[in-house]
């Protein structure tokens with residue numbers, strides 16, 4: 295069904311109790327043309343674009359838990375594209391372009407809000423590095439500009455710009471077309487739109503193995519609900535990507551770390567934008583519900599536990615209180631963790647693999663929510679054409695052998 | 711926060727005293743100029759990233775300042791054992 299003001303009104307008369315299910319819970323068929331492993335935003339989006347743009351509708355998305363229960367539903371939803379390198383400019387800006395029309399495209403309000411992302415510079419090094427980003431971004435047509443300390447304060451009044459602050463603010467980079475979106479809506483919206491085009495959404499069904507034929511090409515997946523045949527598998531399993539690749543005998547340049555976030559009690563609108571401070575590992579925005587949404591840096595060790603240590607968020611909150619003294623008395627309501635798959639250069643791996651019929655979209659680490667529509671579109675393209683789109687050509691696995699890294703890690707000191 | 715047993719200090723100490731040193735038992739190649747690109751990639755970038763029992767290094771930075779090895783379950787975060795540098799790789803019980 296199509297959502298509209300009219301459907302909202304008619305359903306109001308039945309007390310909103312008669313809305314149809316957004317997508318049916320499918321039972322697995324014997325085989326599919328394409329199987330996507332992982333029902334996060336990236337996987338569901340890829341299924342949608344396979345059906346919508348490439349006419350491949352005999353597709354299943356297989357999710358071990360519930361849709362969006364991975365990092366899609368656990369992240370702080372910061373969307374931006376002001377990364378340093380040319381390859382990054384293209385892949386992240388492609389995603390932001392798609393965010394722009396996404397609610398209309400899938401007829402689901404993903405609440406993309408271009409409230410601006412402000413990145414604070416606390417040291418001369420930060421200032422120089424951000425200026426370099428701004429110049430590189432300008433050459434690539436990516437929105438990003440420099441604000442003086444006073445301009446930053448005018449843009450985001452809660453900032454403490456005192457010279458005596460523990461983290462003095464020497465200026466900031468502002469990407470105005472950046473912002474936030476509603477994470478769950480992205481998963482649900484893509485799921486609903488994909489299901490409407492014939493895609494099967496299979497939840498509570500972990501993939502436990504990848505079956506290959508004598509020629510090495512994939513033949514299907516073993517799951518908790520039995521074997522399902524296919525010639526093409528797209529893996530979009532975030533923190534568990536290396537586990538899935540190992541099922542096909544591949545070792546990947548990935549490590550999985552806990553990443554934590556937390557929210558405060560809801561308050562009236564106080565934060566007009568997103569503020570990031572890379573050097574002190576603190577990220578903050580305010581949700582439409584009124585909660586302050588705060589993100590931390592990763593914990594230090596490899597883990598799949600989806601939880602991290604208290605001292606990490608304690609340090610983040612200490613920084614937040616220094617930068618925004620007026621939040622000192624706020625109470626925090628909930629904290630949680632996700633498992634992020636980090637590559638050595640902090641750029642994703644998106645393309646074909648040495649195994650015929652196996653495609654991968656992983657390594658988005660701490661910053662892949664912003665890429666959701668873009669990565670999904672590019673994964674769908676790579677699967678449908680059996681070759682990467684020009685935008686994701688550089689994001690191949692071979693770069694770790696050839697040495698052509700896309701080193702956003704070195705460029706940013708942290709990635710987000 | 712993890713409680714970690716330093717095999718040198720022979721004490722359980724809080725995680726903030728330690729820093730993580732990545733996967734253990736990855737030896738630096740002794741013949742660097744003979745390595746192929748694939749072998750370099752394997753040494754520099756490829757990790758087991760094991761979901762389950764994981765061999766890893768820790769540094770008791772704010773204690774005895776020594777590196778040691780550990781076997782830890784990456785799903786429960788529980789340490790199976792820690793052992794001194796130079797001791798053989800801990801066996802994983804099946």
Ligand SMILES: Cc1cc2nc3c(=O)[nH]c(=O)nc-3n(C[C@H](O)[C@H](O)[C@H](O)COP(=O)(O)OP(=O)(O)OC[C@H]3O[C@@H](n4cnc5c(N)ncnc54)[C@H](O)[C@@H]3O)c2cc1C
Pocket residue numbers: 331332333334335336337356357358359360361362363364365366367368369370371372373499500501502530531532533534538553554555589630631632633634658659660661662663664665710
């Ligand atoms: C706390 C936190 C904050 C973050 N903040 C930001 C941010 O502000 N901005 C940003 O851009 N990014 C952020 N990220 C990163 C972002 O969340 C991820 O990069 C992105 O959501 C990945 O999307 P995905 O769809 O690939 O992964 P997921 O949503 O994790 O989907 C992968 C799915 O695969 C499933 N799966 C795994 N193994 C199997 C199996 N064997 N069989 C079947 N299914 C399986 C999982 O259950 C999961 O649902 C953050 C992450 C975290 C944890």
Ligand SMILES: [Zn+2]
Pocket residue numbers: 716717718719720770773774775776
């Ligand atoms: Zn010690």
